Amino acid sequence: xxxxxxxxxxxxxxxxxxxxxxxxxxxxxxxxxxxxxxxxxxxxxxxxxxxxxxxxxxxxxxxxxxxxxxxxxxxxxxxxxxxxxxxxxxxxxxxxxxxxxxxxxxxxxxxxxxxxxxxxxxxxxxxxxxxxxxxxxxxxxxxxxxxxxxxxxxxxxxxxxxxxxxxxxxxxxxxxxxxxxxxxxxxxxxxxxxxxxxxxxxxxxxxxxxxxxxxxxxxxxxxxxxxxxxxxxxxxxxxxxxxxxxxxxxxxxxxxxxxxxxxxxxxxxxxxxxxx
Numbered sequence: 115x116x117x118x119x120x121x122x123x124x125x126x127x128x129x130x131x132x133x134x135x136x137x138x139x140x141x142x143x144x145x146x147x148x149x150x151x152x153x154x155x156x157x158x159x160x161x162x163x164x165x166x167x168x169x170x171x172x173x174x175x176x177x178x179x180x181x182x183x184x185x186x187x188x189x190x191x192x193x194x195x196x197x198x199x200x201x202x203x204x205x206x207x208x209x210x211x212x213x214x215x216x217x218x219x220x221x222x223x224x225x226x227x228x229x230x231x232x233x234x235x236x237x238x239x240x241x242x243x244x245x246x247x248x249x250x251x252x253x254x255x256x257x258x259x260x261x262x263x264x265x266x267x268x269x270x271x272x273x274x275x276x277x278x279x280x281x282x283x284x285x286x287x288x289x290x291x292x293x294x295x296x297x298x299x300x301x302x303x304x305x306x307x308x309x310x311x312x313x314x315x316x317x318x319x320x321x322x323x324x325x326x327x328x329x330x331x332x333x334x335x336x337x338x339x340x341x342x343x344x345x346x347x348x349x350x351x352x353x354x355x356x357x358x359x360x361x362x363x364x365x366x367x368x369x370x371x372x373x374x375x376x377x378x379x380x381x382x383x384x385x386x387x388x389x390x
Contacts, residue, residue: 143195144229167207173329173337185210191224207238241276280314280325
């Protein structure tokens with residue numbers, strides 16, 4: 115099945131007097147890629163990107179927030195056909211609330227919204243040393259990422275994160291266009307899809323030191339990665355061991371004091387066992 119969608123984009127045409135708006139029709143189709151279609155292989159731009167993406171998913175798994183019909187992936191091809199031209203963008207992190215099952219449980223090679231499931235609810239891009247493709251509103255083929263997510267896919271939430279300086283930008287789709295959302299007083303954004311806050315954190319994980327995207331619960335508690343939970347549990351066990359050791363030493367001192375007192379009473383001719 116091929117599903118069609120016709121979009122109209124307004125292009126500004128400058129004149130001597132004032133700019134005019136020209137409406138240009140754009141046809142978007144959602145077509146299944148042939149099984150033998152070879153997706154273009156692009157290397158990951160740096161080693162930090164998959165680590166940041168994996169850390170985001172890890173917390174959702176630990177919290178039991180990933181359902182069987184959800185799609186959460188990184189550097190994964192999202193497809194649409196615009197005016198007969200196939201367009202594929204691979205966001206650094208993408209979340210789709212519900213997708214159709216894959217035949218024979220095969221791994222997905224790509225994803226076509228409206229044909230294989232819902233439109234992505236969240237896409238994220240991690241800035242790198244490129245020419246600003248994440249902000250590109252290029253309409254001609256191949257369209258820029260911003261235009262693709264905003265106008266073609268119409269993704270409700272677009273997130274751009276700069277791992278170098280920790281800048282986090284969250285854009286929400288409002289009346290067909292992305293609007294920058296200001297963070298709360300803690301510098302975080304509420305992500306209703308998961309019932310969690312998203313923000314930045316600086317520290318080390320998997321031998322990478324720098325800025326990360328982290329999840330906080332509704333009460334503002336930082337949700338710990340698996341390795342952090344193990345470390346915290348080890349610290350708890352060590353504290354319990356130290357507390358038990360201190361209690362044993364206190365009990366030993368009490369016993370020694372009682373023995374000395376009993377010895378003194380016997381020296382005074384008093385049987386401590388007869389004292390109530």
